[in-house]
Amino acid sequence: MLFSCDKEKNDHKDTEIYLTVIKDIKDCQDIKDCIQFSDNRGDSVSVPGKPEGFTSKVNPDKWVKWMSAKDSDPKIEILEVYFKEVDGNVDILKEKKMKAKEKDSIVIGKVKPKKDSIKNLSIEYYTIVFSIDGIKDTIDPKLEFHR
Secondary structure (H helix, E strand, O other): OOOOOOHHHHOOOOEEEEEEEEOOOOHOOOOHHOEEEEEEEEEEEEOOOOOOOEEEEOOOOOOEEEEOOOOOOOOEEEEEEEEOOOOOOOOOOOOEEEOOOOOOOOEEEEEEEEHHOOOOOOOEEEEEEEEEEOOEEOOOOEEEOOO
16 A cells, blocks of 8 residues: 555645643643644644654645644743754754744744655654743654655
């Protein structure tokens, strides 16, 4: 059986990745237990305590935006996103390090074009740096390239 994202071409769109505080931070030993990832590409969310397992789909020549979810209380300030140098990592985005523009707490990246010979379903590991009520931390989720 051959799996392809080509049939989903009409679904190609920008990806928005949302971070949400799901528990009172004061009640969590590890801030990762209080954060949940989701995106605009499906109904999946990260498993509480394991946000690094969350993978978001991205498409060629589209944008990726990381932001606090509208219903997050408190809001999460996204500071920067950078890509990790690990075995098997594929450079899916044009930039390796992106910072939030002044005070908007949104980080934006551009996906490379299809012609850049990125294989379908390639994975890029990244680190997102964020702050909640002045507490700075990082989480390492993934992007998955869909042609």
